[in-house]
Amino acid sequence: MQSTTTLLDPTAELQTAARQLLPRLESIAGLTVGLLDISKPRGKEFLDEVQKHLEEAGAKVKRYSKPTFTRVAPTELTQQISVECDAVIEGLAD
Amino acid sequence: MNQALETQPANYVLVVKKDCPTCTLIEPVIRALAGNTALSLKVYVQDDPSFPANLGGVIDDSSLEYSYQCDIEVVPTLIRLTDGNDAQSEESRIYGWDKEQWQNFTRIEDLGAELVNFKPGCGSKTQDPGMSEVLALRFGKQILQARSVELAEAEDIMEACYDRGWSDGLPVVPPTPLRVMRMLNGSERDAAEIVGKAPPDNVPCTIEKIAINAVMAGCKPEYLPVVIASVEAALQDRFCMHGLLCTTYFSSPVMVVNGPITRQIGMNSGINALGQGNRANATIGRALQLIIRNVGGGVPGGIDRANMGNPGKYTYCFAEDESDENWLSLSMDRGFERKDSVISLFAGDGLQPILDQQSRTPQSLTKSMAMSLRSVAHTKLFGIADAILVVCPEHRRVFREGGWSKEDLRKALYEELMTPGAKVIRGANDIAEGMPAKFKDKMLTKFRDDGLHIVTTGGTAGMFSAIIGGWVASGERGSQLTSQKI
Numbered sequence: 276m277q278s279t280t281t282l283l284d285p286t287a288e289l290q291t292a293a294r295q296l297l298p299r300l301e302s303i304a305g306l307t308v309g310l311l312d313i314s315k316p317r318g319k320e321f322l323d324e325v326q327k328h329l330e331e332a333g334a335k336v337k338r339y340s341k342p343t344f345t346r347v348a349p350t351e352l353t354q355q356i357s358v359e360c361d362a363v364i365e366g367l368a369d
Numbered sequence: 370m371n372q373a374l375e376t377q378p379a380n381y382v383l384v385v386k387k388d389c390p391t392c393t394l395i396e397p398v399i400r401a402l403a404g405n406t407a408l409s410l411k412v413y414v415q416d417d418p419s420f421p422a423n424l425g426g427v428i429d430d431s432s433l434e435y436s437y438q439c440d441i442e443v444v445p446t447l448i449r450l451t452d453g454n455d456a457q458s459e460e461s462r463i464y465g466w467d468k469e470q471w472q473n474f475t476r477i478e479d480l481g482a483e484l485v486n487f488k489p490g491c492g493s494k495t496q497d498p499g500m501s502e503v504l505a506l507r508f509g510k511q512i513l514q515a516r517s518v519e520l521a522e523a524e525d526i527m528e529a530c531y532d533r534g535w536s537d538g539l540p541v542v543p544p545t546p547l548r549v550m551r552m553l554n555g556s557e558r559d560a561a562e563i564v565g566k567a568p569p570d571n572v573p574c575t576i577e578k579i580a581i582n583a584v585m586a587g588c589k590p591e592y593l594p595v596v597i598a599s600v601e602a603a604l605q606d607r608f609c610m611h612g613l614l615c616t617t618y619f620s621s622p623v624m625v626v627n628g629p630i631t632r633q634i635g636m637n638s639g640i641n642a643l644g645q646g647n648r649a650n651a652t653i654g655r656a657l658q659l660i661i662r663n664v665g666g667g668v669p670g671g672i673d674r675a676n677m678g679n680p681g682k683y684t685y686c687f688a689e690d691e692s693d694e695n696w697l698s699l700s701m702d703r704g705f706e707r708k709d710s711v712i713s714l715f716a717g718d719g720l721q722p723i724l725d726q727q728s729r730t731p732q733s734l735t736k737s738m739a740m741s742l743r744s745v746a747h748t749k750l751f752g753i754a755d756a757i758l759v760v761c762p763e764h765r766r767v768f769r770e771g772g773w774s775k776e777d778l779r780k781a782l783y784e785e786l787m788t789p790g791a792k793v794i795r796g797a798n799d800i801a802e803g804m805p806a807k808f809k810d811k812m813l814t815k816f817r818d819d820g821l822h823i824v825t826t827g828g829t830a831g832m833f834s835a836i837i838g839g840w841v842a843s844g845e846r847g848s849q850l851t852s853q854k855i
Contacts, residue, residue: 279519279520279521279522280519280520280524280526280529280543280545281517281518281519281520281545281546282517282518282520282526282529282530282543282544282545283513283515283516283517283518283544283545283546283549283577283581284515284516284517284518284581285515285535285544285578285581285582285585285659285663285664286535286663286664286666287567287570287572287573287574287578287663287664287665287666288515288516289570289572289666
């Protein structure tokens with residue numbers, strides 16, 4: 276594997292070189308927040324608690340889970356989350 | 370090294386490489402010069418600092434920095450300096466081995482007396498293929514101004530280009546600084562020169578940005594002058610690139626290249642000229658599209674509002690068949706000479722065939738072509754869209770054998786296409802579309818003056834000509850065919 280590669284920007288450089296994050300949400304009230312369980316043990320209990328807090332803040336919560344924590348989420352799942360939710364919280368480890 | 374203090378010693382620099390038979394031949398000479406206290410000598414070796422064996426003070430120039438800075442083309446090169454501490458103080462140089470010349474140059478009468486009189490040198494490693502751009506990047510003055518985009522270690526280079534939105538949907542060649550330097554060598558133009566403002570964002574477009582996108586499109590450096598000319602044509606006001614990009618209609622730049630450059634860079638004007646398979650045709654057309662996308666910011670769904678577009682928006686570029694010297698080329702119609710290399714841009718869309726395998730007279734073939742030409746945009750719409758009539762070589766032969774020139778053909782087509790307004794006004798034939806009612810009592814021409822262009826291309830078998838319909842905003846209110854000398 277090669278180390279770093281430098282390319283020359285073919286654009287008019289009106290945008291920043293690094294990819295930008297989407298604008299941050301100012302409030303989650305009334306929005307749909309996805310909770311992605313990565314399928315590690317006890318994830319459910321933890322996310323139940325997170326869901327409670329989110330709902331208290333006025334958010335609607337949708338729950339998802341990955342088939343296995345060892346692999347990245349299937350494309351279908353990430354696509355589903357991206358169209359069904361305004362934000363997502365993904366548990367990354369135990 | 371001992372220096373005689375009473376007299377200023379002569380200062381020499383010698384550049385050699387071990388892989389050069391002439392350099393190894395003169396090894397005794399190098400030793401003699403190095404051991405001569407009346408002069409000072411610095412030896413730079415390009416490939417192996419252990420050469421000449423056991424000679425102290427040899428300078429390793431395997432980076433080739435010194436050789437590049439001193440513009441060494443041949444080894445051995447012996448340079449006399451006016452100031453031993455200043456490599457730039459060159460007085461003169463000799464290269465290769467010419468005994469008498471070396472003896473005169475060093476003022477040592479018996480230098481290399483035992484060697485052959487003459488042996489030419491070898492190419493300096495700085496002259497190895499592809500090396501000049503590598504060294505220019507490393508040691509030359511900064512030419513490239515574009516922002517560097519550093520990819521993360523785990524990023525796939527091809528995917529990274531997609532991720533950043535630089536692609537038309539097909540893979541692009543990653544624009545590394547080295548590839549861009551090589552591309553820039555395809556033109557004499559200064560990398561920083563601004564060719565014009567690229568729509569739709571109206572941002573300055575430099576030769577360097579053109580070169581970067583030409584790399585991505587897959588161009589070879591020798592195509593660059595054609596790509597630059599295509600941009601110069603596209604940015605002319607008469608071509609109306611901004612409006613053409615924004616339109617909901619199908620059209621996009623169609624490029625026709627004429628003149629000697631088409632042969633020099635191997636463009637296709639024969640079999641499948643408008644199809645796939647020729648690198649120059651394919652990548653020159655694509656380069657302009659990428660420039661509009663990347664420099665201009667014209668992205669489908671953004672400013673590009675085409676409802677369908679057309680496949681030519683990936684690339685649409687071909688050369689004209691100029692094998693018949695008695696038939697004017699497109700560029701000659703535009704006032705250029707046959708010896709000129711010219712690119713012409715036309716705002717056009719797909720390709721509509723005209724099959725005619727029966728006509729053997731110009732009269733029949735003209736009527737046949739005219740009938741098909743009525744379909745441009747809509748058979749009931751007149752004077753709103755230009756067209757290119759692409760005449761195949763076999764159809765051209767019919768006209769030529771009938772004694773017709775291209776002008777005869779054009780004139781006959783205009784006459785044949787004259788149509789009473791009443792037949793094509795809105796509502797006529799029970800079709801709502803058509804010309805406004807005010808044209809009812811007028812005779813209409815299908816194409817405005819200077820709105821029908823005739824080009825020849827294609828293989829020698831097949832009586833199939835074609836129509837490239839134009840944008841429905843043809844003419845001064847929109848786009849006009851624009852030619853640019855390459």
